[in-house]
Amino acid sequence: MADDMGWTVPRRQLGRALRELRTEARITLDSAEALQCRRQKMWRIETGLGPVRALDVKVMCELYGATPEPSGALTALANETKAKGWWHSYGDAIPDWFELYVGLESAACFIRRFDEALVPGTLQSRANALAVYQHRHEVTGEERERLVEVRLQRQALLHRRLPQAPKLEVILAEAALLRTVGDPVTMADQLRHLLEVGELPNASVRVLPWTAGIHRGAEAGTFVILDFPPAGWRRVAQEHAQRQQRR
Known part of the structure; x- marks a missing residue:
């Protein structure tokens, strides 16, 4: 459960950005299901409740008619949803119940x-x-x-x-x-x-x-x-570019 907490922030960022793209495309979860995208799976991704595969994000971006810029940024962010935060390197120094707060604090x-x-x-x-x-x-x-x-x-x-x-x-x-x-x-x-x-x-x-x-x-x-700042796809793309520059 501790590792899962560490991924909460990027999952929520990705979910909000995908929800914004879906809303702009005027696609509801029900209509997406009719296009062979499982409603429950999309809902879990948008709410940041589960792990996200880059392939799933790519398919969702194609469904929403997203241009290459947001599609590329959000697909890359999907890979980061499994990355651990700095606090994981301190092991037991941060109890499991406090990890979620530290992650949220760092994103505020x-x-x-x-x-x-x-x-x-x-x-x-x-x-x-x-x-x-x-x-x-x-x-x-x-x-x-x-x-x-x-x-x-x-x-x-x-x-x-x-x-x-x-x-x-x-x-x-x-x-x-x-x-x-x-x-x-x-x-x-x-x-x-x-x-x-x-x-x-x-x-x-x-x-x-x-x-x-x-x-x-x-x-x-x-x-x-x-x-927390609004996490539309434009901001997510900007933050991803900044992270890449620091690397």
């Missing part, structure tokens, strides 16, 4: 979150992250370092160039900054790190003070909202 264009008790992993300094894991006596020193590296790797998305780095908006409850993690030196380092992140053009970090009293964030607790 806008990340909004409210954190009530701790500075979130995407904003933690190395020293702070190490201090958080110091309390986990069941992990070894080597495992602790790998856990920290995962957090730092997740932070890299704020600085990436291709695809464009997501916009990040974070609201921290004041309690997250008053709770001592590690020692005073670690806390000072963490505050400096927050200031640095807040200066990024695509990031905003705000603090909700105690004096705000009861608020909606206190009712809901910590939460994250991820927004």
Whole structure:
């Protein structure tokens, strides 16, 4: 199941792009079935629920009358639906239940979150992250370092160039900054790190003070909202070309 989670993002991208082509061609799933394309199979591909063969994508593009550009890009993307994300190289450092979120986070264009008790992993300094894991006596020193590296790797998305780095908006409850993690030196380092992140053009970090009293964030607790860019075939083709250039 862990591997399947790693493929979720490209599958969904491909599915949305194929659905857009089908809609533009004014073909319904029922009429596609009449043309000897199984309705259930097409539905699973469009919703990103199953593996996708390049041959199936090629047939669907021909059915929709797609030109060579989207057909080639989407067929190539079908091959990438089996590729693993960077997080797979960390093995057990990322539990199965968290892999899906890491994959979705890496594909998001806008990340909004409210954190009530701790500075979130995407904003933690190395020293702070190490201090958080110091309390986990069941992990070894080597495992602790790998856990920290995962957090730092997740932070890299704020600085990436291709695809464009997501916009990040974070609201921290004041309690997250008053709770001592590690020692005073670690806390000072963490505050400096927050200031640095807040200066990024695509990031905003705000603090909700105690004096705000009861608020909606206190009712809901910590939460994250991820927004994703529209994944039409044109954007998919552009992203595929960018990936090829990086290789």
